Amino acid sequence: MRTYLDFEKPIADLEARLEETKKLAQTSNVDVSEAVNVLEQSIDKLRREIFQNLTRWQRVQLSRHPDRPYTLDYISLMCDQFIELHGDRTVRDDPAMVGGFCELGRAGEPGQTVMIIGQQKGRNTKQRQYRNFGMPNPEGYRKALRLMKLAEKFNKPIVTLIDTPGAFPGLEAEERGQGEAIARNLKEMFMLTVPVICIVIGEGASGGALGIAIGDKVFMLENTWYSVISPENCSTILWRSWDFKEQAAEAMKLTARDMQMNKLVDEIVEEPLGGAHNDHQAMANHLKEVILNAIEQLNAIDPQERINQRIDKFCEMGVVLE
Structure with a gap:
């Protein structure tokens, strides 16, 4: 229903x-x-x-729609083959972060092998608990980095799908180095020699999102948000209540259009009328085309030049000239 x-x-x-x-x-x-x-x-x-x-708060609601496609939905709809890889080789496998090699291709053309990585939420209570509500632990970010290094070793492009309310804030996560794991990902992603494409497919909250979001191309789906904090938590800090979340969303300017205007993302990916949840297959087909076009553009650039452009892009964010 x-x-x-x-x-x-x-x-x-x-x-x-x-x-x-x-x-x-x-x-x-x-x-x-x-x-x-x-x-x-x-x-x-x-x-x-x-x-x-739509208001900004309504787009936040759409980004969390229970029928919206998640990372594994996109993988199953876009990829001809997918080999999931597990574990960070230190602690354990984190089900909130999934990834592996897959093949993307247009009809009648040879497929392009890519490393695809993303946060995964759950559809029901049991799945949400298993996936930790899409909030990765440090081992999730370390697994993501291990897979990125593997992709670099075999010279394969990297695609990350971002959909998280934030990195897991539990005591045990902090004890295992949550901040260090995310910070290391930021540093290492700047220096990857292969094309890196990052796409916000749902919620893009805080460092939990940024930990897999340093790329040559950063896209946002039309009805998604990307910010250092959620509207509810912002409202709680400023007004001591969640009741002002709509005003917080307007003030935060966190939608795809806002992010593009502020030059924090490169492009907005249009969704089917009514949102991505209205037509999973159409959304996946369009996203695959966007990814393949971006890979073609990035492959034409020298690896060192790609790295320089990636660094320059992020260093220019937030700079104000008087």
Whole structure:
């Protein structure tokens, strides 16, 4: 059963009427084709009106939609083959961070082998507990770095899919060096000699996101957010309450459009009308095309020049000239 967010309720009402009308046609001899056509046009028009005027908080809600595709969904829809690799070779395997070699290709063309890495959330309570709600421990970031170094060894591009409410903040994570693991990833990712493409597919919160987000190309899906803190936590700090999360989201300017205007990401990847959760396959097909185009562009650049451009891009962020 499809889940509707609060601002989608008018669409839900019309779609319920559409289903009732179609059921009527099945149980009687009444011709309802004209009514069905009118309702479908009304739904399409209403959806366009709503999604063209979303607030920042509504985009945050969409980034967390329970039906939204996660990292493993994109991998299964985009990749012809995927070999998952496990463990950081120090502590354990972290299910909140997944990765491995996969093959991306257009129809009728040879596939491109890439190392794909991303945070993974869960669909139900059991999966969420297993995946730690998409919040990696230090071993998750160390596993990600191990896989990146493996990709560099075999000269394969790296693709990271970012979707996390933040790195796990537990005491045991700090004891095992959460901050050091993320900091090391930042340093090492700057110096990778292979193309690195980073894509925010859902939530991009704090250092937990940044730990796999240093790339030659950084993309954001249309209905995602990327910031040092979530609107709820920002509201809690400033107003001592979660009740002002909508005002916090507006003030933080955390959407894909805001990030592009501030030159913190390179491009926005459009989603199907109604959000990525409305059509997983269409979203995956479009994202695969974006990735393949980016790899072609980056392969044409000398590795050392790529590294220099990567460093310059991030060093220019936040610089103000008076």
